[in-house]
Amino acid sequence: EAEVAQSPRYKITEKSQAVAFWCDPISGHATLYWYRQILGQGPELLVQFQDESVVDDSQLPKDRFSAERLKGVDSTLKIQPAELGDSAMYLCASSLFALGGNTGELFFGEGSRLTVL
Amino acid sequence: KQEVTQIPAALSVPEGENLVLNCSFTDSAIYNLQWFRQDPGKGLTSLLLIQSSQREQTSGRLNASLDKSSGRSTLYIAASQPGDSATYLCAVTSYDQAGTALIFGKGTTLSVSS
Secondary structure (H helix, E strand, O other): OOEEEEEEEEEEOOOOOOOEEEOOOOOOOEEEEEEEEEEOOOEEEEEEEEEEEEEEEOOOOOOOOEOOOOOOEEEEEOOOOOOOOHHEEEEEEEEEEOOOOEEEOOOOOOOEEEEOO | OEEEEOOOOOEEOOOOEEEEEEEEEOOOOEEEEEEEEEEOOOOEEEEEEEOOOOEEEEOOEEEEEEEEOOEEEEEEEEOOOOOOOOOEEEEEEEOOOOOOOOOOOOOOEEEEOO
């Protein structure tokens, strides 16, 4: 069964270090999302890609976060430097299309759990 | 700005009981609404997707309804089982967003005891 792959599953890092997360969406899915989920809260969007282009990164803290999807397939989310408040689950999702605002069904990966010490 | 609220935050029921989870959203201009399940420490699994033109969707023991005009959706779970224990999240895609990403509620954590 096709699935969204994410790595690493767990990452522990010290404050001020750099950290990167990788996501490989379901084959053929043009739209890719990175969400952040703090414990006990719902996921919040960080960035949305349509193919290799950024559609929405209005909630991405650009002073320390960056995201890319160079070939319109897999994607990397980077944090540099990490802060204590960045401790959260980072979720990647993909959908087949996002046409005229209609996303279709979203499929999520297992997430990357970040702990910043 | 679209906001999604889920009530109750937590729910405990005995096995076999039928139950309803509630979701409300502030702006009725939505493309669709999705219900997800999340097990502890895991990602989200899509349960049901309701397009704005639809009133309900069914999958097995799950039935989700949508009343767009009142800004409400319910997820009905029939004959609950211990394996249904998880957090259930509701999310909508709105017209007022720059992109097309889902806006989530905080979820309802369900515990079904045997």
